[in-house]
Amino acid sequence: MTTDVxxxxxxSARMVAEKAGVxxxxxxxTFTHGASVSEExxxxxxxxxxxxxxxxxxxxxxxRERSNIVCLVVADMTxxxxxxxxxxxxxELQASGKITMVINTRADTESVSQALRQTLNYRADATVxxxxxxxxxxxxxCLANGQQVVLxxxxxxxxxxxxLGVDNAMAGREAYFLLRRAGCQRLGLxxxxxxxxxxxxxxRVFVDAARADGIEVAVFETGxxxxxxGFEAGRRAFGRSSxxxxxFCVTDLLALGFMDAAMHEFGLRIPEDxxxxxxxxxxxxxWQSYRLTTFAQPLKDMAEQVMDLLLDPDSAGSERILxxxxxxxxxxxxxxxx
Amino acid sequence: MTTDVxxxxxxSARMVAEKAGVxxxxxxxTFTHGASVSEExxxxxxxxxxxxxxxxxxxxxxxRERSNIVCLVVADMTxxxxxxxxxxxxxELQASGKITMVINTRADTESVSQALRQTLNYRADATVxxxxxxxxxxxxxCLANGQQVVLxxxxxxxxxxxxLGVDNAMAGREAYFLLRRAGCQRLGLxxxxxxxxxxxxxxRVFVDAARADGIEVAVFETGxxxxxxGFEAGRRAFGRSSxxxxxFCVTDLLALGFMDAAMHEFGLRIPEDxxxxxxxxxxxxxWQSYRLTTFAQPLKDMAEQVMDLLLDPDSAGSERILxxxxxxxxxxxxxxxx
DNA sequence: TTGACCAATGCACTTGTGTGCATTCGAGAA
DNA sequence: TTCTCGAATGCACACAAGTGCATTGGTCAA
Numbered sequence: 001m002t003t004d005v006x007x008x009x010x011x012s013a014r015m016v017a018e019k020a021g022v023x024x025x026x027x028x029x030t031f032t033h034g035a036s037v038s039e040e041x042x043x044x045x046x047x048x049x050x051x052x053x054x055x056x057x058x059x060x061x062x063x064r065e066r067s068n069i070v071c072l073v074v075a076d077m078t079x080x081x082x083x084x085x086x087x088x089x090x091x092e093l094q095a096s097g098k099i100t101m102v103i104n105t106r107a108d109t110e111s112v113s114q115a116l117r118q119t120l121n122y123r124a125d126a127t128v129x130x131x132x133x134x135x136x137x138x139x140x141x142c143l144a145n146g147q148q149v150v151l152x153x154x155x156x157x158x159x160x161x162x163x164l165g166v167d168n169a170m171a172g173r174e175a176y177f178l179l180r181r182a183g184c185q186r187l188g189l190x191x192x193x194x195x196x197x198x199x200x201x202x203x204r205v206f207v208d209a210a211r212a213d214g215i216e217v218a219v220f221e222t223g224x225x226x227x228x229x230g231f232e233a234g235r236r237a238f239g240r241s242s243x244x245x246x247x248f249c250v251t252d253l254l255a256l257g258f259m260d261a262a263m264h265e266f267g268l269r270i271p272e273d274x275x276x277x278x279x280x281x282x283x284x285x286x287w288q289s290y291r292l293t294t295f296a297q298p299l300k301d302m303a304e305q306v307m308d309l310l311l312d313p314d315s316a317g318s319e320r321i322l323x324x325x326x327x328x329x330x331x332x333x334x335x336x337x338x
Numbered sequence: 339m340t341t342d343v344x345x346x347x348x349x350s351a352r353m354v355a356e357k358a359g360v361x362x363x364x365x366x367x368t369f370t371h372g373a374s375v376s377e378e379x380x381x382x383x384x385x386x387x388x389x390x391x392x393x394x395x396x397x398x399x400x401x402r403e404r405s406n407i408v409c410l411v412v413a414d415m416t417x418x419x420x421x422x423x424x425x426x427x428x429x430e431l432q433a434s435g436k437i438t439m440v441i442n443t444r445a446d447t448e449s450v451s452q453a454l455r456q457t458l459n460y461r462a463d464a465t466v467x468x469x470x471x472x473x474x475x476x477x478x479x480c481l482a483n484g485q486q487v488v489l490x491x492x493x494x495x496x497x498x499x500x501x502l503g504v505d506n507a508m509a510g511r512e513a514y515f516l517l518r519r520a521g522c523q524r525l526g527l528x529x530x531x532x533x534x535x536x537x538x539x540x541x542r543v544f545v546d547a548a549r550a551d552g553i554e555v556a557v558f559e560t561g562x563x564x565x566x567x568g569f570e571a572g573r574r575a576f577g578r579s580s581x582x583x584x585x586f587c588v589t590d591l592l593a594l595g596f597m598d599a600a601m602h603e604f605g606l607r608i609p610e611d612x613x614x615x616x617x618x619x620x621x622x623x624x625w626q627s628y629r630l631t632t633f634a635q636p637l638k639d640m641a642e643q644v645m646d647l648l649l650d651p652d653s654a655g656s657e658r659i660l661x662x663x664x665x666x667x668x669x670x671x672x673x674x675x676x
Numbered sequence: 677t678t679g680a681c682c683a684a685t686g687c688a689c690t691t692g693t694g695t696g697c698a699t700t701c702g703a704g705a706a
Numbered sequence: 707t708t709c710t711c712g713a714a715t716g717c718a719c720a721c722a723a724g725t726g727c728a729t730t731g732g733t734c735a736a
Contacts, residue, residue, distance in 0.1 A: 009484025055458040060722035083421040090442035104428035120393040146347020260626035288598035398692035
């Protein structure tokens with residue numbers, strides 16, 4: 001063995017050109033739409049490319065113009081609602097020829113900072129943040145580098161970034177209305193310690209609406225956003241003297257946990273003894289054991305809006321785009337008083 | 339306006355060099371671990387880089403050596419088990435400094451082919467396939483181009499590709515044993531029309547084990563893998579004369595749907611009237627309304643194994659690595675006969 | 677027959693890195 | 707003072723593409 005040169009793992013345009021007996025430019029032009037190549041050369045190039053297994057290097061192409069890479073920063077991916085968002089977004093991005101880099105981050109700031117830096121390292125054209133708390137300075141760096149930034153369900157007011165969100169206030173009001181119409185007297189609210197803007201707003205509007213009618217709401221906050229916290233909230237809610245008969249849970253997962261505690265730990269019937277309203281309309285909310293009345297986030301619409309923003313190069317951004325959650329009437333709320 | 343030259347969106351090493359008054363090589367070396375740079379130059383470069391907001395372009399870096407990109411090909415991402423896989427894998431990849439490209443594909447072959455091609459276009463070092471049916475020829479192309487290929491829960495026997503999977507046979511046998519010990523007489527099996535190798539194997543082993551004891555199993559196959567199919571299976575199972583009293587569902591989602599139909603449509607008690615065993619141990623299986631006895635896929639272990647394979651450059655591959663699913667005893671199966 | 681014109685092609689430059697090689701510079705030893 | 711050695715630095719090239727510009731070859735009309 002004189003040479004240690006093992007066959008190059010990736011074939012380049014140069015190698016195709018050699019095999020086809022043409023110039024490298026010809027290869028390049030063959031794979032560029034609208035370039036001027038004779039039919040004969042084109043065929044020779046395509047034959048050689050097929051034989052060698054050639055694939056255009058999008059990384060090198062991205063060196064000159066745009067990379068077509070979009071970064072998706074997301075936390076709590078196993079949560080049904082988040083999984084749904086990632087699913088619809090990746091699908092939509094792919095359909096437009098973009099490629100998706102997923103950055104899975106825990107909630108802590110340091111982790112997100114690192115993630116955002118990766119975004120810049122790989123020259124992503126845009127960054128879509130589904131969660132976490134990216135420091136404003138880092139997002140500004142993204143913007144300064146010409147990236148487009150889309151924030152979903154967050155309430156930062158960063159100049160230049162796009163902001164999508166659902167109308168939480170509407171959901172809070174509507175939830176209160178539903179429970180009152182069902183004749184509920186002792187209202188409760190279940191939330192998490194996440195302190196996300198969306199969650200806080202739903203809580204605030206619901207509590208305020210009740211207070212305007214002179215009704216005080218019992219608030220339960222037992223841990224992170226999830227089934228377990230809802231279950232624990234249920235345990236506490238019914239383990240004492242005055243227990244609620246109508247509850248708004250700011251998230252479906254919380255609601256399902258709460259319902260399970262009420263049903264299986266305390267033998268309550270839903271909706272006869274207890275009415276529950278959730279938010280998100282995750283798949284499980286429609287399962288026969290729960291049939292939760294809730295609000296659906298228009299995921300598909302939001303994803304399409306994101307694509308419109310990304311594909312429009314000179315979209316100004318920085319105004320907040322609100323989406324109407326659509327109510328899903330199921331069986332966890334009575335149509336009227338008992 | 340004489341010039342139309344707007345400030346370059348991304349700052350390059352050249353610009354940093356100019357501002358710092360050093361050569362571009364110095365900048366490059368500052369950001370390369372172990373290179374020879376004086377402390378003074380390093381500081382000047384870092385200052386300039388900070389002021390300009392410079393970030394190393396990993397795309398250009400990837401032109402020379404490896405790209406550090408790993409492609410994750412996945413279908414049915416909203417499914418809890420898949421979401422869990424994507425979550426743990428992205429987390430693990432990130433921890434090793436890899437970047438994850440998610441390719442969301444429908445089950446059809448054409449879609450997956452296109453996805454695999456993207457993988458090659460972006461010079462991914464490796465491809466991890468969670469699902470779908472990539473044609474063998476395409477995977478061979480990946481291998482020929484020096485990519486590592488990891489197939490999870492599939493049964494292709496492609497030379498050079500790594501194969502991870504869980505011991506489906508063990509689960510099938512164990513499920514049969516559990517139901518028999520509970521005293522179940524009329525066994526049923528719920529599966530989907532997906533025809534995945536894993537699903538088929540679980541079904542086959544379960545049915546064979548029963549047949550060996552002279553017991554015939556009623557098989558229900560009503561649609562794609564999911565809650566709705568399980569529910570429909572339940573409807574059919576109890577809508578006729580001889581209904582099962584012990585059922586193995588090849589997936590938790592099928593099991594939960596089946597249980598809901600049994601409980602809410604036919605008023606059956608679990609486990610008194612009906613025993614159910616699932617597979618996957620998704621989060622919902624532990625919820626209070628179900629408490630499903632099932633088998634957990636060792637997601638974390640599998641992800642770590644994937645990382646070991648990817649980080650070891652000369653791992654031969656092509657042998658199948660089996661993982662033991664761990665049984666989760668809950669309440670959907672009686673400990674003994676009624 | 678010759679000028680004009682157009683399609684096809686190749687050369688050379690661009691993008692942003694990392695790095696081998698040569699050069700420079702300064703310090704320490706003889 | 708001079709020689710040696712190592713650290714620091716810059717030049718130039720490689721990587722894999724796209725593309726402006728010049729050149730070539732062929733066809734058609736005058």
